[in-house]
Amino acid sequence: MWKGKMNSKKKFVIITGYFKGESYGLLGPQMAATVISDNSEYEALVVGVTNEDDKTDLITALENHFSGTRMVIGFSTLGGRPDLFDLAGELKDKGAVTILAGPQANVDFKGEVGHDRFDHRFKGMSDRFTFAIQGPVQQILPILESGLDSDISEFDGVLSRNKDGQIKENRPAPWEDQWLSKVDWTNIYRLKGTSFARMPITCGQVLQQIGCPHAAKERKIQIDYPADLANETGPKHVTIAQKGCSFCDVAQDKGFMGAVGEEAVKSQMACLPEQADGSRVAFELINESPLPKLDRVMELACECSLELSQINLTLRADYFLKGQENLKNTLEKAQKKNIRILLASIGFESFDDTILKNMNKGVTRQMNLDTIKTIRDLKPKFPCHFGYLKEEGANHGFIHPTPWDTPDISKEVNLTIDMYQLAMDILPPHSTPLIIHHASGLADWIRQIEQQENIQFERVGTTIAWWQHKRLV
Ligand code: SF4
Incomplete structure (x- = not known):
């Protein structure tokens, strides 16, 4: 149970969404908690909250943890969960300072574009949070130092709401390697009864690249109408300007910002917890095009006398095909060093060219x-x-269903799945339905359709329900 490493320090908790039964680390929130603990008068910890966790118990645990001192609570990586947005509002009403951070913090705080003119659009979460902060974590340090009671609206990366309800947004500071070097992987906790229990992690993360190269360049793309509407109107499409995949929040939030320096990568690997055999726990390499530099990651570990156990990769099919020779060479070396390389997630998303085109998957x-x-x-x-x-x-x-599924497309996809026996080793147990975040490229697409066809799609929290629309006349 949490005892508090330095009782004289003030307390800071970062709440994140989490999945039941898992034991993975969360680089963004845990690195943020590390930076705060090392560089401010606050001791920060991360609490992973699952859908199943009892929110009343969670509030009691927070009250116990803060034991009468001011509650300062960051929220990050919430995955659009309404229960966690509501929790933030409830804690703010109880007097806590609630801070929205992490991916999409700025747009989720401000709300959907044009929500002041269109009543059905997502209004934003600025009433649930004291303020939001976008970009790198070091920006929180001067804010904490200011005591949180003075005007924070001028600080880098801050979004704040004035008494008239207007939101002020400041540009974020740049990402700098010095703040991306250290992670305390022991600072993540789970709710146990009405207190927090430390959660040993079995898989960490190492950041080698910020953003995604596929999101480096903006292009004009054409996206088809949803199949059900196209049945009424005939085939039509909408043109939008898009960086990266049309459904992707990384593309929208970060674009492509390039590589993290090798010293920072080394330092992050050195922070990974050791296993009983002396090797480091498995880690996910955060790099959407990892194969050309994978060899180098193993060399960097060697330079610091670190034994790696497993590197998990997330990548696209085209980057795999381009880098397959690199991978073969790396596997020869990995075998000698007894390191496993796991293709943890390849973003196939679909096996139909029309759907892949509409996702701008490339x-x-x-x-x-x-x-x-x-x-x-x-x-x-x-x-x-x-x-x-x-x-x-x-x-x-594997994203399914999508708005573009037709009986013909579904038949072809099912034939491909059978012919290539994809269910045997490739397809996940459950597909992921297409989710349209209100600030993604597909949200621009769906808003144009609303205007052109005089219809409204339903909003569900931070997302747009592409399967649910009503005609206005
Ligand atoms: S979905 Fe993956 S490949 Fe596409 S833009 Fe996002 S991070 Fe890049």
């Missing part, structure tokens, strides 16, 4: 199938040191 059905063939051929060559299977912990991207 890959084709054929690229996805070529990738699967190459992976399957590679597995017997490195049976113990190369993984991609569900049973090995992989969970590949």
Whole structure:
């Protein structure tokens, strides 16, 4: 149970969304808690909250933890969960300072574009939070130092609401390696009864690249009308300006900001917890195009005499195909060093070219199938040191249903799944329905359709329900 490492310090809690039964670390919130603990008069910890956790118990645990001192609570990586937004509001009403941070903090605080003119659009969460902060964590330090009672509206990265309800938004400071070097992986807790219990993590994360290269350049793209509307209006499309995949929040939030320096990567690896055999716990390498530099990651570990156990990769099919020779070379070395390389998630998303085009995925059905063939051929060559299977912990991207599913498309996709036996080793146990966040590229698409067709799609929290619309006349 939490005892408080330094009782003289003030307390800061970061609440994040979490999944029941898991034990992964969360780089963003845990790095933020580390920076706050090391550089301010606050001791910060992270609390992962699952859907199943009792919110009354959670509030009691927070009250016990703060024991009468001022509650200062950050919220990050909430995954759009309404229960956590409501919790923030309830805690704010009880006098807590509630701070929204992490991906999409700025747009979720401000609300959907045009919500002042269109009543059905998402109004934002500025009433639930004292303020929001976008961008790197070091920006919170001068705010904490200011005592939180003075005017914080001029600080870098801050979004604040004045007494007339107007929101002021400041540009964030740049990302700097010095703040991306250290993570205390022991600072994450889970709710246990009405207190917090430390959660040992079994998989960490190492940040090697910020954002995604696919989101580096803006392009004009055409996205088809949803299939049900196209049945009424005939085939139509909408043109939007888009960086990266049209559904992606990384693309929208960060674009592509390039690589983190090697010293910071080394330092992050050195922070990973040690296992009983002396090797470091598995980690996810945060780099959407990891294969060309994967070798170097193992060399950097060697330079600091670190033994790695497993590197988990998340990547796209086209980056896999481009980097397959790098991967083969890396696997030869990994085998000698007894390091496992797990293709933890390949974003296939679909096996239909129309749907992939509408997602602006930048890959084709054929690229996805070529990738699967190459992976399957590679597995017997490195049976113990190369993984991609569900049973090995992989969970590949497959988005379904989507607004563009038609009987013909569904038939073709099912045929592909059968013909290539994708359910055997590739498809996850459950597909992910297409989610349209109000600030994603697809939200621009759906708002244009609303205007053109005089219809309204329902809003559900921070998302737009593409399957639910009503005609206005
Ligand atoms: S979904 Fe993946 S590949 Fe697409 S823009 Fe986002 S991070 Fe990049």
